[in-house]
Amino acid sequence: MAATTLVLRDIHQTAAPPWWPPAPGWWVVIAIVLALVVAYAWWRRRETRRRQAIARWFDGELDAATSAPAQIAAMSELLRRAGRRRDPRADRLHGEEWLVFLDDVEPVARRRRGSHGRTPVRVFSEGDGRLLLDGAFRRDVDAARVDALRRLARERFLRWMGAS
Structure with missing residues (x-):
């Protein structure tokens, strides 16, 4: 018998798959990523428009007021509307209780003793916000205090309405 010799050849690898067109699974991934980007952009634009509309509402109400006392009354009304989003009983608060509510519901970020101090600034019950108590009933009100x-x-209105 004659011996047959087998010729051994080296193993050949197949050619790498082409980069284009991608496999169907990649098309699905691309479609999902694009849908998420479009949804995020739409949501972001809607939120920006909502925030701008709330700010325009506040500014428009105050610009429509013809005098400083009318502006203070408009601010008080808008703050009460925003306060009802925090507590349904907010519109029934009067006097010092109302000012304390404006201060204590969400402490102001500014501090008296620096950023590490514990005493929050009471801008409504101890500061310029006290003008809300009787400013709408005064004949003459200082324009600088009204601006402050x-x-x-x-x-506060923008924060409570979720626009800040």
Whole structure:
């Protein structure tokens, strides 16, 4: 018998798959990522428009007021509306209770003793916010105090309405 010799050949690897077009699974991943990006962009745009609308509402109400006492009354009304989002009984608070509510529901980020101090600034019950008590009933109100109150009220209103 004749011996047959087998010729051994080296193992050949198959060619690498092409980069394009990707496999169907990658198309699904790309579609999901694009859908998430579009959904996020839509949500972000909607939130930005909502925040801008709330800020325009506040500014429009105050710009429509013809006098400083009318502006203070408008600020008080808007803060009461925003306060009802925090506590349904907020519109029934009067006097010092109302100012304390404006201060204590969500402490102001600014501190008297620096960022590590424990005493929050009571801007409504001890500061410029006290003008809310009787400013709407005064004949003459200092314009600088009304502007300071407007900044405080706008900040609180936007925070409570979820626009800050």
